[in-house]
Structures are given as structure tokens and as C-alpha cells.
Amino acid sequence: MPSPVIPPLSSAAFALRAAAVTLRADPFEVGDEAALHHEADALIVVDDGRIAAFGDHAALRRALPPDVPVTHHRDALVVPGFIDAHVHYPQTGIIGAGGKRLIDWLNHYTFAAEGEFVDPLHARHVADLFLDACLSHGTTTASVYCTVHPASVDAFFAAAEARGLRMNAGKTLMDRHAPDFLLDDAQRGYDESKALIERWRGRGRLGYVVTPRFAITSTPAQLEAAGALLAEHPDAWCQTHIAEQLDEVAWIAELYPERLDYLDVYDHYGLLGPRTLLGHGLHLGEREWQRCHDSGTTVVHCPTSNAFLGSGLFDWAQAKKTGRPVSVALASDVGGGTTLSMMATMGAAHQIAQLGGHRLSATRSLHLATRGAARALQLDDRIGSLTPGHEADLVVLDLGHSPLTRLRMKRCDSIDQVLFMLMTMGDDRAIREVYVMGRPIGVERLRMAVADDAASATA
Ligand SMILES: [Zn+2]
Known part of the structure; x- marks a missing residue:
């Protein structure tokens, strides 16, 4: 040797x-x-x-x-x-606020908490607390949702930069179906995101994520603007939510009757690809899994959140179907998720898999929270x-x-x-x-x- x-x-x-x-x-x-x-x-x-x-x-x-x-x-x-592939830092203070399902949970707890991020001092305080809490749980990289307020992104990136962390984040785009104080519009969302990309791109270890919350809270015009941002900035990432609960899927079918299914909405606006992370994906059909595979899109499994909000069981048989595996990463989804610990999240992923009749080994769980997540973020040449x-x-x-x-x-x-x-x-x-x-x-x-x-x- x-x-x-x-x-x-x-x-x-x-x-x-x-x-x-x-x-x-x-x-x-x-x-x-x-x-x-x-x-x-x-x-x-x-x-x-x-x-x-x-x-x-x-x-x-x-x-x-x-x-x-x-x-x-x-x-x-x-x-x-550890890498947390989907987490909302503005929801740190409402972790464990329960008893609701997704749409009610958003309306009852989440939107009020996110409204406070209009105040840059509050945003920085929570960003500092969130990042210190992540670090003390062993998480060194995350893909993070901020709020609709550009100041919430500035606060987050400044806090991450001060700690020398590799962090991806973006301003949440939402222009309907939420309280007025959380809405932008298609043009403003585009302009503010573009300015943030120019301000933070390539600075330290930071990366920008174009972040429409989901297709319910974005109009077609806003999703089109998100697609334009991605086309203009190929080094940016994209993150959003998909098929978390069945009433959400039904609402999408009403809002976008011309599209084949939920995934096709994002596909139509150019939001899929190897730099895109879709949170949850619990109620996807065969065609959607196939399209995730073909486009290289990652589905992010958020087990504690899925259990907490009663969303459903992740379908490992579909996600890793022989011949067309889909990239999967693991995430806390705090504040729908109940812990920032990726180890506890790995344990929860095992339990969800058991309930769904699958076995998720410890090695595979570790992969989902380290190297696999780094691959999903196209950062596996640097971290993971x-x-x-x-x-x-x-x-x-x-x-x-x-x-x-x-x-x-x-x-x-x-x-x-x-x-x-x-x-x-x-x-x-x-x-x-x-x-x-x-x-x-x-x-x-x-x-x-x-x-x-x-x-x-x-x-
Ligand atoms: Zn989420």
C-alpha cells in the first residue's frame, strides 16, 4: 500500500x-x-x-x-x-404551533409571524437566533425561505456572512391568497428578487434561491416572472412547495385547469431543473415523478412536518423506482417541522418510511442529510x-x-x-x-x- x-x-x-x-x-x-x-x-x-x-x-x-x-x-x-434542504427561518418563533392543517396553519400562525419581518431589526434578531440554533444542531448549510420583505433576505444573508456559512436563501414571492401585508406583485417581486441577486450573488458562501412560496399564492404572471429570473440567472436556485396536502392539490386544479397536474404548473413556467428543490411531493402522480426524474428536479422530504401537519407519507417506492430514480434530500421544514435537528429528522424519516412499508437504512438517511443534499444543491464538489x-x-x-x-x-x-x-x-x-x-x-x-x-x- x-x-x-x-x-x-x-x-x-x-x-x-x-x-x-x-x-x-x-x-x-x-x-x-x-x-x-x-x-x-x-x-x-x-x-x-x-x-x-x-x-x-x-x-x-x-x-x-x-x-x-x-x-x-x-x-x-x-x-x-448537516444540510437542511428546506426551512423557513421566519417561522423559528412558531415552531410547535399546532392543531391545524396546512392552509389553516398558514392563515392562523404563519402569515402573522412573517408579517413582523417588515422590521429589519426583528429580521436580523431572528436570523441570528435561527443560524445559531442551526449550528448548535450541527446544520452548516440550508436552503432557506425568507419572507416577502427584501429586508428579511438582507438580514439573513448578513447574519450568514458574519458566520462564514454556506447558505442559500431567497425572498418569498407571493401575490395572492395571503394577507395584504404579505403580498408583492409580479413586477415588484421580480424587481426585488433581481436586486437581491445582484447584491448577494457570489458574496462569501451565499447563494440566491428564487422562491415562489407555491402556486396557490402566486399568480401565473408571478410564476412567469420567477421563470424569467431563473433564465436570466443560471447560477440561481429555485425552491417552492408541491403536493403537500390533498385540498391544496385540489385548489391547484381549480386555479390552473389548463395544466396537466401540479408539477406541470411549475414546468410550464420554466421552474424545474437540477437546481430546483420542491418541498414535500406527497401526492404526486406517476407522470409527475417521471418528469422530476427527466428534468433532474429534487423532491425534498420533510418528515416531521408531514407528520405534524397530517400531510401524508412520503412514497419511497415512487421516489426511487428502478430505472427512474428521483433526487431526494431531507429537510426540517421548520416551522411546520418540529425540530432543527437533522438527526431527529433522519429518525423521523425512518418512522415515516416504516409507516409506508419501506425500509430507510441509517446510511441512506445520512446520505439524504449530507452528500445527497449537497448533490441536490449541486454543491457536492464543495460540501457534504x-x-x-x-x-x-x-x-x-x-x-x-x-x-x-x-x-x-x-x-x-x-x-x-x-x-x-x-x-x-x-x-x-x-x-x-x-x-x-x-x-x-x-x-x-x-x-x-x-x-x-x-x-x-x-x-
Ligand atoms: Zn415549507
């Missing part, structure tokens, strides 16, 4: 020693065993914000210059930073796996974060069982440390900051 090579390092380089696990291929394509890369005793060398080397500790240590400091994390597992050259967004998971996990760990005899235990029992207490571009954020301090911010937030 050839000796491992470590590239020349700067004086700021450091290394982590711990067990580590990452995906090196898509387990839905090649099977779990071939896709998962587990190092029981790994060395991860970090330099200038990037992973310089990753592999077996004993082998790599021989090639590591002796002056490079090594932090040894015992009883820990290093994974790539422990790969030399990638940005060093890392999470150190504590394998003994509670008495019950310590007890359970004694009986875990494979990495699959460890991952299953983490996604079943894990939450933010399992996050020992998070690195953003190689910089440790100090999870304990961050948790206190989130608690202080939440205490001082206006009701």
Missing part, C-alpha cells in the same frame, strides 16, 4: 482524530456498503478552511508534520456538516462529504451524550447500529463541536447565546 500523501500545510493547519463516517457514493445507486466510508480511527487534516487529508489515523499520522496540533475526540463520530479539497464544515457527534445512549452504545457492534442509534436518540445534545470552514464555533457558548436571544426576543 502506498504511503498516504499530505499536501504542504500552512502554520495554521490542525488535525482531528476520531471515528469518522462519510458517503463516497449514492447508497440508493450502489448499495449501502459500497457507498459508506467508515474509519474507526480517522485523522482529518484541516488547512485554510478545507479538508487537506482524510483517512486512517495510523497511516496518515506518519505523513503528518510533527508540529501540526492534533485534537483527539474520544467516544465521538465526525460527520460532514469528508473529501480532501472540500470546505471543512464538520460535526463532532458525542456517542455518549445521555445515559441511555451510553447504555445503548455498549450493544452497538456496527457503524450501521451506531448511526441508527444516533438518528433515533440523537438531538442537539449529541453535538459536541461544529467546524465552519475549519473554524470551531464553540457549541456550548452558542447554546447559551441562543437561550439568551430567545429570552430577550419580543413575544
Whole structure:
């Protein structure tokens, strides 16, 4: 076996020693065993914000210059930073506001909360709190819905930039079927989005997402404007919701009688493609799944939200049908979702799959929240796996974060069982440390900051 090579390092380089696990291929394509890369005793060398080397500790240590400091994390597992592919930061304060179904939930809780984001100070306060909460749950990248107010996007991007985070976000477009204080119109939505793209595109690690909320709250003219924005800015992403609940699907059929189905509405306006993320997709037909496959569009599974709002069960048989698999990523969908923890979300995805008669392995769940999500975002050349050259967004998971996990760990005899235990029992207490571009954020301090911010937030 050839000796491992470590590239020349700067004086700021450091290394982590711990067990580590990452995906090196898509387990839905090649099977779990071939896709998962587990190092029981790994060395991860970090330099200038990037992973310089990753592999077996004993082998790599021989090639590591002796002056490079090594932090040894015992009883820990290093994974790539989690990616939340669909989340609404303005809904942070209404997480767990329940008892309703989608349309009533939007009208009763969501729109009132989003109305407050007309105030830029409120927007920045919630953006800071949201991002610190994401980080303390191990999430280092997300695809984020802001509100209709451009100030909500400015606040979010400024907060993300200050933390050096790779974040995608956009102004929510909505010009009907919502309170007046949340509506733009097709031209204003276009102009404001364009100005935001020009202001933030390519700045730091930020990306702009053209974000019509869904086809109920956008007129055909607004969807057409969204399509124009995407055509003019091929580096932008697109996100929206689709087929979350049946009464929503029926309403779409009334609003767009000329279209084949729900997906065809977005297709008609040029909104599908490999940079598009469609939230939920619980009630799609065969033709729609086929079209998602053909267009390279991602469907984002939001299991805690689907259970909380009674939306339905994700159809894994359709999503990964042999011969025409669809790209799937995992998401919290807070505030319809009930946790920012992607580990808890992975656990919920397993439960939803069980209810639907499918088995979702721990390896596949991890893929959906890391490498698979990075692929869905076309960012898998930068984030989502422990790969030399990638940005060093890392999470150190504590394998003994509670008495019950310590007890359970004694009986875990494979990495699959460890991952299953983490996604079943894990939450933010399992996050020992998070690195953003190689910089440790100090999870304990961050948790206190989130608690202080939440205490001082206006009701
Ligand atoms: Zn959503």
C-alpha cells in the first residue's frame, strides 16, 4: 500500500482524530456498503478552511508534520456538516404551533409571524437566533425561505456572512391568497428578487434561491416572472412547495385547469431543473415523478412536518423506482417541522418510511442529510462529504451524550447500529463541536447565546 500523501500545510493547519463516517457514493445507486466510508480511527487534516487529508489515523499520522496540533475526540463520530434542504427561518418563533392543517396553519400562525419581518431589526434578531440554533444542531448549510420583505433576505444573508456559512436563501414571492401585508406583485417581486441577486450573488458562501412560496399564492404572471429570473440567472436556485396536502392539490386544479397536474404548473413556467428543490411531493402522480426524474428536479422530504401537519407519507417506492430514480434530500421544514435537528429528522424519516412499508437504512438517511443534499444543491464538489479539497464544515457527534445512549452504545457492534442509534436518540445534545470552514464555533457558548436571544426576543 502506498504511503498516504499530505499536501504542504500552512502554520495554521490542525488535525482531528476520531471515528469518522462519510458517503463516497449514492447508497440508493450502489448499495449501502459500497457507498459508506467508515474509519474507526480517522485523522482529518484541516488547512485554510478545507479538508487537506482524510483517512486512517495510523497511516496518515506518519505523513503528518510533527508540529501540526492534533485534537483527539474520544467516544465521538465526525460527520460532514448537516444540510437542511428546506426551512423557513421566519417561522423559528412558531415552531410547535399546532392543531391545524396546512392552509389553516398558514392563515392562523404563519402569515402573522412573517408579517413582523417588515422590521429589519426583528429580521436580523431572528436570523441570528435561527443560524445559531442551526449550528448548535450541527446544520452548516440550508436552503432557506425568507419572507416577502427584501429586508428579511438582507438580514439573513448578513447574519450568514458574519458566520462564514454556506447558505442559500431567497425572498418569498407571493401575490395572492395571503394577507395584504404579505403580498408583492409580479413586477415588484421580480424587481426585488433581481436586486437581491445582484447584491448577494457570489458574496462569501451565499447563494440566491428564487422562491415562489407555491402556486396557490402566486399568480401565473408571478410564476412567469420567477421563470424569467431563473433564465436570466443560471447560477440561481429555485425552491417552492408541491403536493403537500390533498385540498391544496385540489385548489391547484381549480386555479390552473389548463395544466396537466401540479408539477406541470411549475414546468410550464420554466421552474424545474437540477437546481430546483420542491418541498414535500406527497401526492404526486406517476407522470409527475417521471418528469422530476427527466428534468433532474429534487423532491425534498420533510418528515416531521408531514407528520405534524397530517400531510401524508412520503412514497419511497415512487421516489426511487428502478430505472427512474428521483433526487431526494431531507429537510426540517421548520416551522411546520418540529425540530432543527437533522438527526431527529433522519429518525423521523425512518418512522415515516416504516409507516409506508419501506425500509430507510441509517446510511441512506445520512446520505439524504449530507452528500445527497449537497448533490441536490449541486454543491457536492464543495460540501457534504469528508473529501480532501472540500470546505471543512464538520460535526463532532458525542456517542455518549445521555445515559441511555451510553447504555445503548455498549450493544452497538456496527457503524450501521451506531448511526441508527444516533438518528433515533440523537438531538442537539449529541453535538459536541461544529467546524465552519475549519473554524470551531464553540457549541456550548452558542447554546447559551441562543437561550439568551430567545429570552430577550419580543413575544
Ligand atoms: Zn415549507
